[in-house]
Amino acid sequence: MNDPLSRTPRMMRLHARGISYFNAVRECRSIREAARRLNVTPSALTRQLAQMEAEIGAPLFDRLPDGMVLTEVGTIMARHIVTVMQDAARTEEQINALSGRHDGRLRIMAVEGIAGQLLPALLERIISAYPAVELHVEVGAPKTIVSALQDGRVDLGIAFSLALYPELRRVAVGHFPVGAVVRADHPLAHLRTVTVEECTAYRLILPTRTLSLYRVMEPMLRPWQDRLNVVLQTGSIELTNRMVRAGAGLAFQSPLAVGAQPGQDSLRHVPLRDTRAVTDLGVYVRESRWLPPLLETVIEELRLELRRVQGVSDERVV
Numbered sequence: 001m002n003d004p005l006s007r008t009p010r011m012m013r014l015h016a017r018g019i020s021y022f023n024a025v026r027e028c029r030s031i032r033e034a035a036r037r038l039n040v041t042p043s044a045l046t047r048q049l050a051q052m053e054a055e056i057g058a059p060l061f062d063r064l065p066d067g068m069v070l071t072e073v074g075t076i077m078a079r080h081i082v083t084v085m086q087d088a089a090r091t092e093e094q095i096n097a098l099s100g101r102h103d104g105r106l107r108i109m110a111v112e113g114i115a116g117q118l119l120p121a122l123l124e125r126i127i128s129a130y131p132a133v134e135l136h137v138e139v140g141a142p143k144t145i146v147s148a149l150q151d152g153r154v155d156l157g158i159a160f161s162l163a164l165y166p167e168l169r170r171v172a173v174g175h176f177p178v179g180a181v182v183r184a185d186h187p188l189a190h191l192r193t194v195t196v197e198e199c200t201a202y203r204l205i206l207p208t209r210t211l212s213l214y215r216v217m218e219p220m221l222r223p224w225q226d227r228l229n230v231v232l233q234t235g236s237i238e239l240t241n242r243m244v245r246a247g248a249g250l251a252f253q254s255p256l257a258v259g260a261q262p263g264q265d266s267l268r269h270v271p272l273r274d275t276r277a278v279t280d281l282g283v284y285v286r287e288s289r290w291l292p293p294l295l296e297t298v299i300e301e302l303r304l305e306l307r308r309v310q311g312v313s314d315e316r317v318v
Helices: 016-028 031-038 042-056 072-098 118-129 142-150 213-227 237-245 293-310
Strands: 061-064 067-070 104-110 133-139 156-160 168-177 179-183 204-207 230-234 250-253 267-271 278-286
Touching: 016 031, 016 042, 016 067, 016 072, 031 042, 067 072, 104 142, 104 293, 118 133, 118 293, 142 156, 142 168, 142 278, 156 293, 168 293, 179 237, 204 213, 204 237, 213 250, 213 278, 230 237, 237 250, 237 267, 278 293
Parallel strands: 104 133, 104 156, 204 230, 204 250
Antiparallel strands: 061 067, 156 278, 168 278, 179 250, 179 267
16 A cells, blocks of 8 residues: 555655754754754754755755855745744734734844834834734845845845835835935025935935935936035945034935934934935835734834824825
């Protein structure tokens, strides 16, 4: 008689230990580091990987001098395993919710530009509503956020003007004006709006290509390229604001990036008088995952916070 297990799809024959071992190696890119995280010996982890590769019938990792790198088969398997692990976490959250428990883990990665006011306000709301939730928050560049979402290393990504990726789903978006950021004593600080041409009369601090703001500003600055007096180009929002505050020049930012902390009210945001001077702040998740109750709640909190910051009606934030 044929063994029924032999007719079971290979992916269904992988047990929980194999999945967790594979995922640890994928994230650490090192047998030794993954073994340390899992509290097992490197030899036990190596044997488990070998067993999985035998079961799948193909190598899952290339063993390179700079670390373990997924093969093409390993990449396909990783997409499946990340989805399985996220769906398992969702199921556990739903079961816990039935018994009145609201705990779990939430991993967020956001661009530096919202660390001044929107992100702290959001985290305060989450901590207040769900004190038992374990929060992990990191700041990252847009490309890093995309990669972390695709790999399942974070649950939620927040970034400005992110390009569309088939693996990601945008679950909320807010629209913010780009403006000149100047000191309170700058000649432009008293204006309600300003043109790009007016800004070019002063020293400029411009974003590098690592920031999505570069794509917004480059077309508007292009006609004045010959007259620009650029004293600094940087991908750091914090450094930009510090240099503006020091009087080095003016910069271009969304109002979220200016910050509203005590003692940091010396900067002014003057909106640019240009229909292109708008940046979208998007909230993203992996396309293939089901959203756990906690994540759905946090997304709704984000929508509320975006509405509050913008001071607009519901139709401006979706």
